[in-house]
Amino acid sequence: MxxxxxxGRGLTRQEVARMRTGWKREDGVVRExxxxxxxxxxxxxxxxxxxxxxxxxxxxxxxxPGYTPFLARPLSFFAIDAEVGTVAFLVGVMGEGTRKLxxxxxxxxxxxLGPLGRGFPPTQEVFAASQGSQRGLWLVAGGVGVAxxxxxxxxxxxxxxxxxxxxxxxxxxxxxxxxxxxxEGAEVEVCTEDVSWGRxxxxxxxxxxxxxxxxxxxxxxACGPAAMLARVAELVGSIPLYxxxxxRMGCGFGACRGCAVxxxxxxxxxxxxxxxxxxxxxxxxxxxxxxxxMRDEWL
Amino acid sequence: xxxxxxxxxxxxxxxxNPVLTASGTFGYxxxxxxxxxxxxxxxxxxxxxxxxxxxxxxxxxIAETPAGMLNSIGLENPGVEAFLRKELPFLRQFGVxxxxxxxxxxxxxxxxxxxxxEGAEGVAGLEVNVSCPNARAGGMAFGVNADTTxxxxxxVRRATSLPVLAKLxxxxxxxxxxxxxxxxxxxxxxxxxxxxxxxxxDVRTRRPVLGTVKxxxxxxAIKPVALRAVWEVATALDAPILGVGxxxxxxxxxxxxxxxxxxxxxxxxxxxxxxxxxxxxxxxxEYMKREQFGxxxxxxxLAHPLRxxxxx
Numbered sequence: 230m231x232x233x234x235x236x237g238r239g240l241t242r243q244e245v246a247r248m249r250t251g252w253k254r255e256d257g258v259v260r261e262x263x264x265x266x267x268x269x270x271x272x273x274x275x276x277x278x279x280x281x282x283x284x285x286x287x288x289x290x291x292x293x294p295g296y297t298p299f300l301a302r303p304l305s306f307f308a309i310d311a312e313v314g315t316v317a318f319l320v321g322v323m324g325e326g327t328r329k330l331x332x333x334x335x336x337x338x339x340x341x342l343g344p345l346g347r348g349f350p351p352t353q354e355v356f357a358a359s360q361g362s363q364r365g366l367w368l369v370a371g372g373v374g375v376a377x378x379x380x381x382x383x384x385x386x387x388x389x390x391x392x393x394x395x396x397x398x399x400x401x402x403x404x405x406x407x408x409x410x411x412x413e414g415a416e417v418e419v420c421t422e423d424v425s426w427g428r429x430x431x432x433x434x435x436x437x438x439x440x441x442x443x444x445x446x447x448x449x450x451a452c453g454p455a456a457m458l459a460r461v462a463e464l465v466g467s468i469p470l471y472x473x474x475x476x477r478m479g480c481g482f483g484a485c486r487g488c489a490v491x492x493x494x495x496x497x498x499x500x501x502x503x504x505x506x507x508x509x510x511x512x513x514x515x516x517x518x519x520x521x522x523m524r525d526e527w528l
Numbered sequence: 529x530x531x532x533x534x535x536x537x538x539x540x541x542x543x544x545n546p547v548l549t550a551s552g553t554f555g556y557x558x559x560x561x562x563x564x565x566x567x568x569x570x571x572x573x574x575x576x577x578x579x580x581x582x583x584x585x586x587x588x589x590i591a592e593t594p595a596g597m598l599n600s601i602g603l604e605n606p607g608v609e610a611f612l613r614k615e616l617p618f619l620r621q622f623g624v625x626x627x628x629x630x631x632x633x634x635x636x637x638x639x640x641x642x643x644x645x646e647g648a649e650g651v652a653g654l655e656v657n658v659s660c661p662n663a664r665a666g667g668m669a670f671g672v673n674a675d676t677t678x679x680x681x682x683x684v685r686r687a688t689s690l691p692v693l694a695k696l697x698x699x700x701x702x703x704x705x706x707x708x709x710x711x712x713x714x715x716x717x718x719x720x721x722x723x724x725x726x727x728x729x730d731v732r733t734r735r736p737v738l739g740t741v742k743x744x745x746x747x748x749a750i751k752p753v754a755l756r757a758v759w760e761v762a763t764a765l766d767a768p769i770l771g772v773g774x775x776x777x778x779x780x781x782x783x784x785x786x787x788x789x790x791x792x793x794x795x796x797x798x799x800x801x802x803x804x805x806x807x808x809x810x811x812x813x814e815y816m817k818r819e820q821f822g823x824x825x826x827x828x829x830l831a832h833p834l835r836x837x838x839x840x
Binding site for chain 2: 251253254292298300301340342476477478479480482483484485486489490491496497520
């Protein structure tokens with residue numbers, strides 16, 4: 230019980246509660262809004278409190294001013310710089326909310342709620358189980374799903390784990406973050422569905438080819454449309470797989486119970502508290518894909 | 529702030545101030561307890577709690593709408609036993625009145641819930657959810673007519689001496705008639721209103737957005753409907769009213785008080801601005817100071833004609 234813990238440690242109940250969740254609403258200041266791919270913008274915000282706590286794979290809720298659109302938008306941390314005190318988000322413009330976010334100007338204030346959710350597990354934990362970081366980490370990214378990966382690469386490289394990133398998009402102009410991933414030290418291979426760059430086809434096909442080669446990684450992380458995640462889960466067999474999922478959210482911090490995602494045993498987990506990063510085995514990704522995916526107008 | 533009396537009595541519950549958090553938007557307080565001291569709230573209304581745990585509806589459970597949102601959560605909650613064991617002890621420590629929102633699938637279940645919560649330490653009152661549109665068997669049906677509303681309230685009334693608020697749905701022809709029936713059946717007060725029934729359609733998939741197709745509309749868009757319900761019921765009945773529906777600012781709260789509510793609850797605003805409730809309370813204080821009202825209860829019903837007001 231919180232009270233008992235607080236009493237035992239001589240802390241106020243406020244302090245104990247904060248230790249548990251570790252997020253807040255910070256008044257961020259926009260530093261940069263820059264288009265990095267077709268319809269995709271890098272939004273950088275000065276938010277030192279959030280930047281000092283954000284972990285790879287976590288997200289923040291961002292809300293443009295006004296009441297239409299009403300809800301905040303969940304965005305993965307694309308860059309985390311605790312020293313400078315900034316975080317950045319990769320914003321794919323899909324609907325009213327994201328459109329408003331990318332019309333912000335340097336100097337504008339924006340409320341950042343975060344850091345939220347469970348991010349990717351620390352690389353050392355993942356690789357302790359899989360016998361040797363020599364086998365490396367693979368990332369599979371679909372479209373704007375590449376967003377959480379640059380901080381993941383940085384953390385993995387900092388403990389000497391090699392990273393191969395497979396990044397797919399519909400067309401070349403939509404590929405984002407390839408340079409960022411390479412700068413953090415990942416080996417990147419791209420594919421485009423319209424054959425405009427890199428390997429033609431879907432990133433899941435590229436993944437299958439690499440798996441067929443036989444040199445399996447110690448773990449795989451995937452982020453992208455639910456249908457892609459379901460396909461990746463089918464392909465990877467027993468290789469540890471962590472996925473970052475999307476679901477329509479209300480609050481983003483666990484109060485409303487809106488962001489249910491179907492779990493294995495016919496129950497629900499919640500993307501904002503139990504995720505957005507999950508051990509793929511816990512989820513029914515087929516059911517998640519069957520919902521129809523995150524369509525543009527919501528974002 | 530000196531010279532500013534925010535105390536209200538809501539249906540027999542003494543509140544330090546008239547701003548509460550609405551059911552369904554605040555969980556059981558844990559998430560927001562890390563953001564601010566819940567002690568500053570006038571009261572906390574819990575998530576709708578049922579006899580047995582409920583997993584909730586198939587997703588998607590949330591859709592955005594102009595100045596609002598649809599929800600189809602489906603009363604996901606850990607059940608009343610877990611509430612008593614785990615959540616109530618946490619909430620109790622803040623010293624703020626806790627009103628438990630109860631929902632049932634049968635009239636008998638409401639009675640059982642009330643019995644179980646009767647005498648639970650830290651429960652200041654019950655809010656009877658007869659109007660949730662998401663409960664598959666019964667919720668909507670109870671609240672749309674006076675007879676079934678009265679039966680539920682009667683069952684609760686027999687089982688407990690706690691203050692009872694009946695939370696009514698606006699998706700009815702005659703909310704005054706239903707309110708009257710609830711009061712005559714023993715409700716001490718009324719929560720007006722629950723959500724409106726609505727739908728959103730995804731034009732890209734060409735399918736309804738919500739997993740259950742229909743959901744409850746909340747947020748600023750419904751404020752005029754909520755105000756109208758408060759106005760009508762306050763005109764017809766003397767029973768105390770908790771005003772709920774689209775409150776995002778202190779002035780919104782003032783509108784509800786003026787319409788006849790003794791207190792207000794903040795709901796969807798919590799989702800998009802977690803500090804909303806304390807902010808709204810502060811804005812209410814500022815309004816009172818600016819407009820020179822020493823006691824918040826002097827605002828109640830002031831917008832109605834033929835009210836005689838003495839400003840102390």
